[in-house]
Amino acid sequence: ATCSLQNTNANLHPLWKGQLDIPGGTRQSPIDIRVRDSIFHPDLAPVKTHYDPNTCLHIWNNGYAFLVEFDDCTDKSVVSGGPLENPYRLKQFHFHWGVNNDWGSEHTVDSKVFPAELHLVHWNCTKYRTFEEAIMEENGLAVIGIFLKVGRHHEKLQKLVDILPSVRYKDSLTEFNYFDPSCLLPSCSDYWTYAGSLTTPPLTESVSWIIMKKPIEVDHSQLAVFRSLLYSAVGEDEKYMVDNFRPLQPLMNRTVHSSFQ
Ligand SMILES: COc1ccc(/C(C)=C/C(=O)O)cc1
Numbered sequence: 461a462t463c464s465l466q467n468t469n470a471n472l473h474p475l476w477k478g479q480l481d482i483p484g485g486t487r488q489s490p491i492d493i494r495v496r497d498s499i500f501h502p503d504l505a506p507v508k509t510h511y512d513p514n515t516c517l518h519i520w521n522n523g524y525a526f527l528v529e530f531d532d533c534t535d536k537s538v539v540s541g542g543p544l545e546n547p548y549r550l551k552q553f554h555f556h557w558g559v560n561n562d563w564g565s566e567h568t569v570d571s572k573v574f575p576a577e578l579h580l581v582h583w584n585c586t587k588y589r590t591f592e593e594a595i596m597e598e599n600g601l602a603v604i605g606i607f608l609k610v611g612r613h614h615e616k617l618q619k620l621v622d623i624l625p626s627v628r629y630k631d632s633l634t635e636f637n638y639f640d641p642s643c644l645l646p647s648c649s650d651y652w653t654y655a656g657s658l659t660t661p662p663l664t665e666s667v668s669w670i671i672m673k674k675p676i677e678v679d680h681s682q683l684a685v686f687r688s689l690l691y692s693a694v695g696e697d698e699k700y701m702v703d704n705f706r707p708l709q710p711l712m713n714r715t716v717h718s719s720f721q
């Protein structure tokens with residue numbers, strides 16, 4: 461019952477109107493991170509990313525967000541360390557954002573919401589053969605979440621912002637290469653980590669979440685370009701791609717661990 465109470469957000473994106481509660485879901489995402497309830501784990505190693513900019517393939521609008529996808533046939537772009545028992549390959553990254561700067565992130569920190577959130581999605585290439593298989597399995601995915609706040613212009617993000625008009629419509633795709641997403645990581649390595657799920661269907665409980673404590677800064681005009689994208693395809697009634705975040709889910713029987721005191 462609490463789960464459905466959490467989801468009475470009338471203007472939910474139709475994508476998951478039907479699948480708000482996963483029957484028996486016990487580790488759903490996103491959550492509110494209550495800092496004082498998180499437990500410091502001194503043996504949590506730093507998260508190590510190694511991304512090869514040549515693995516960047518293209519960017520496309522899947523009708524929910526824009527995805528920057530990577531060649532995941534080798535271990536050239538991986539995340540390891542932190543809570544992860546082995547390396548996970550980078551598959552794609554995407555963002556969630558609001559219609560204005562007052563909201564947009566999926567996770568919150570002591571109920572503080574950010575204007576946007578970046579997700580770097582990786583899959584466990586040691587245990588599973590493909591990304592599609594991994595998303596259905598426990599420990600299948602590792603997603604690094606990074607909060608965005610409005611501030612200084614983000615130089616490196618601009619290359620991505622400049623290409624967004626070419627993926628304005630659902631199902632549009634454009635080549636996008638030589639991009640290293642480590643330029644989107646905050647300089648501080650502190651993070652929280654917890655066991656959760658995808659935040660869009662199939663909402664499977666396969667994600668080791670790594671949420672960076674510090675946000676990165678982007679400027680207002682860069683976020684405004686995100687909001688110029690459309691959920692709709694060419695020829696359909698234009699619906700602006702905004703508020704593409706899932707409502708908060710109950711923590712239930714979970715603990716959030718922190719890499720810092
Ligand atoms: C193959 O279908 C997929 C559906 C969703 C996703 C992700 C990565 C969802 C999310 O970011 O919450 C991946 C594959």
Ligand SMILES: [Zn+2]
Pocket residue numbers: 554555556579659
């Ligand atoms: Zn996401």
